[in-house]
Amino acid sequence: MAKFRVGCVPYVNAAPLIWPFVEDENRPIEVIFDVPSQLPARHQTGEIDAMLVSSIDALRTPGAHIVDKVCIGSNGPVESVRLFSRVPFGMIQTLALDQSSMTSNALAQIILREGYGSRPNCMAFPPDLEVMLDVCDAAIIIGDNGLTAQSPGARVLDLGQAWTDNYNLPFVWALWTSHRPIDPELANLLQSVLNHPVEESYPFAIKSSGWEPELVARYLTNCVQFQFGNEEQIGLQLYASKLQQNAIVSEVFYPTITEGTPAPN
Structure with missing residues (x-):
């Protein structure tokens, strides 16, 4: 045992x-x-x-x-934690959070506020990118889903890369x-x-x-x-x-x- x-x-x-x-x-x-x-x-x-x-x-x-x-x-691109947006990142007004990750959701808000001057209204969703982007300007997808998710035409921000670019730390x-x-x-x-x-x-x-x-x-x-x-x-x-x-x-x-x-x- x-x-x-x-x-x-x-x-x-x-x-x-x-x-x-x-x-x-x-x-x-x-x-x-x-x-x-x-x-x-x-x-x-x-x-x-x-x-x-x-x-x-x-x-x-x-x-x-x-x-x-x-x-x-x-320490750089993580690929499995990404933000998809239908609008420029500084113009995001509504953000769909992935209900399975509090750390990534909080990180996205920090990056948007400090890097792009955006303070979107946030709401939690199950991790379905198509549904999330139907309702909100942008969405966070993490984990195995985040690695393989696609949304043609969307702007994509790798949150691991964004953190390291902004603060030069892992x-x-x-x-x-x-x-x-x-x-x-x-x-x-x-x-x-x-x-x-x-x-x-x-x-x-x-x-x-x-x-x-x-x-x-x-x-x-x-x-x-x-x-x-x-x-x-x-x-x-x-x-x-x-x-x-x-x-x-x-x-x-x-x-x-x-x-x-x-x-x-």
């Missing part, structure tokens, strides 16, 4: 962080997959010890803890997070995935997603990164300050970072 249980979103970009535990029969960690909106509730009941969730969760939760050294981040999309202290042994196990080349996660990502191998390789190698280092911490701190400066959240709380410690022999 696994010593720890963690909750994870069922997205391709999470594959390099969890595949060793899913495929190991003697795994020390059991991975439970669920949609982002359900993971905090499962964590609160004690069903899972930590969860891979949007970075905004850690920033708006008093007393949150995160695992050091590992994240889902980007962006942190998701972190291993807990609303209570994280066992250092669990943190060490979650960090251990960094000992594996990302290429080793390709078979699991291909099998679980149905994506073509070439797309998986390009996305996991060129679009996302998994190190949570000094630059990523600075980027996360800046995102936290932007959330408050733009009144997207009323108060932010920078989480406690948990170092990993190997289990005693």
Whole structure:
């Protein structure tokens, strides 16, 4: 029986962080997959010890803890988090938010306000780009849908690229997070995935997603990164300050970072 249980979103970009535990029969960690909106509730009941969730969760939760050294981040184009618009970005008056990602929705509002002087009225939608653009000037699509979505004639803004262009820092999309202290042994196990080349996660990502191998390789190698280092911490701190400066959240709380410690022999 696994010593720890963690909750994870069922997205391709999470594959390099969890595949060793899913495929190991003697795994020390059991991975439970669920949609982002359900993971905090499962964590609160004690069903899972930590969860891979949007970075905004850690920033708006008093007393949150995160695992050091590992994240889902980007430093340039991310391709899977994009804004589509029927009008120039500075003229967007209504914005359809993807109801599955609070972090991306908040980032889009920061970029539009600070980069284009636009303060659109926002409303949440299921991730159906055609419906969203029928109702609003612009729409945000994230995740696996965001990577493949198309809208002929629309202007497209890659939000990962926009963040890095504006602030010259990487962006942190998701972190291993807990609303209570994280066992250092669990943190060490979650960090251990960094000992594996990302290429080793390709078979699991291909099998679980149905994506073509070439797309998986390009996305996991060129679009996302998994190190949570000094630059990523600075980027996360800046995102936290932007959330408050733009009144997207009323108060932010920078989480406690948990170092990993190997289990005693």
